[in-house]
Amino acid sequence: MRFFLEISYLGTAYHGWQKQPNALAIQEILEDRMGKLLGNGPIDLVGAGRTDAGVHARQLFAHFDRDAALPSGFVHRLNAFLPADIAVKGVYEVAPNAHARFDATGRTYEYHLVREKDPFREGLAYQFQGELDFGAMNRAAASMLGYGNFKAFSRSKSDVKTYNCDLREARWEEGDGVWVFTISADRFLRNMVRAVVGTLLEVGKGRLDAEGVKTIIKSQDRSEAGVSVPAKGLYLTRITYPDTLFLHGQRNR
Numbered sequence: 001m002r003f004f005l006e007i008s009y010l011g012t013a014y015h016g017w018q019k020q021p022n023a024l025a026i027q028e029i030l031e032d033r034m035g036k037l038l039g040n041g042p043i044d045l046v047g048a049g050r051t052d053a054g055v056h057a058r059q060l061f062a063h064f065d066r067d068a069a070l071p072s073g074f075v076h077r078l079n080a081f082l083p084a085d086i087a088v089k090g091v092y093e094v095a096p097n098a099h100a101r102f103d104a105t106g107r108t109y110e111y112h113l114v115r116e117k118d119p120f121r122e123g124l125a126y127q128f129q130g131e132l133d134f135g136a137m138n139r140a141a142a143s144m145l146g147y148g149n150f151k152a153f154s155r156s157k158s159d160v161k162t163y164n165c166d167l168r169e170a171r172w173e174e175g176d177g178v179w180v181f182t183i184s185a186d187r188f189l190r191n192m193v194r195a196v197v198g199t200l201l202e203v204g205k206g207r208l209d210a211e212g213v214k215t216i217i218k219s220q221d222r223s224e225a226g227v228s229v230p231a232k233g234l235y236l237t238r239i240t241y242p243d244t245l246f247l248h249g250q251r252n253r
Contacts, residue, residue: 003070004092004100004246005030005045007060010085012123012232015053017060023053026086030062033081037074038066048100048239049107052191054231056124059089059238063100098245106168107188108238111181111197111229118177125178126233132204134172134179140203140210141170141181144196144217151220153196154189163189163220170196184238191228198226 007030015023019031027045034043045062070091071077078088112125121127144167151163169184181197199216202208208226216224 001067001069002063002065002094002096002098004094004098004241005062005064006089006091007062008058008087008089009056009060011051011054011056013085016051016055017047017057018050026051027062029083029086030088033078034064037078037081038071046100048104049188049236050190051234051236052231055234055236057236060236061100061104061239061241063094063098093247094245095247098241103241103245104187104239105242106184106186106238106240107236108169108182108184109188109193110235110237111183111193112233112235113179113181113197114177115179121178123232126230128201130205132179132201133206134174134204136206136209137200137204138172140200140208140213141172141183143210143214144170147214147217149220150189150192150196150217152216152222152225153192153199154222155191156222158190160189165189165192172200182237193234194228194231195222195225197229197233200226201229202226 009026013024015025017026019025019028027047031043031045035041043064045064047062048060051057075088075091082088114121114125114127116129117127147167148164150165154163165188166186169182172179172181181200183193183196199208199213203213
């Protein structure tokens with residue numbers, strides 16, 4: 001039987017999602033706690049994607065296999081076993097060939113920016129105290145929607161088959177003292193969102209315009225784009241899948 005695990009976490013204390021030899025990662029914590037709770041050997045989680053060190057997730061999915069049904073109250077018991085900054089929101093039985101990464105049809109990120117020092121948002125948003133023209137930033141963000149190849153915003157030497165992304169949404173909105181950049185696509189390249197935000201900040205400062213952003217995209221050269229903004233303001237907020245993957249719409253708690 002295959003299951004999707006729905007997860008949220010505060011990424012401040014972790015070196016991203018993917019487990020690695022010399023740093024603590026979300027995947028490692030979950031696999032360890034699930035293995036101890038279920039008591040039948042190691043659990044292998046396959047995530048919908050990787051988040052970098054310090055990045056947060058309001059919704060991330062990972063799949064795992066198990067020969068038997070999950071015990072009653074599995075989600076509640078697992079949450080009691082996890083640290084306070086990691087939560088399991090649900091577990092779903094899915095089709096046997098469902099894949100958390102390859103079957104995802106869309107992903108949405110948010111980047112949070114505050115305009116003045118705020119101790120209550122430390123670690124949760126990027127504090128930028130200079131002047132910014134958000135109208136110009138939104139015009140530049142909208143101009144990106146007509147393009148497919150985003151190599152200019154990808155981490156250098158990324159091992160990917162294609163740099164093409166179907167960008168569906170890119171906009172800034174203000175609410176409750178926080179400016180939030182929302183960006184949605186079928187997939188994202190490593191470091192892409194943080195590089196896009198860094199480039200749009202150059203627009204906001206008046207150093208670049210929408211035509212300049214288009215030129216950067218066409219160049220396919222990472223050195224032409226802006227610097228990557230800090231990880232602490234970035235949130236993975238939504239991953240979508242075809243409804244047909246989920247058996248009976250089942251949600252176990």
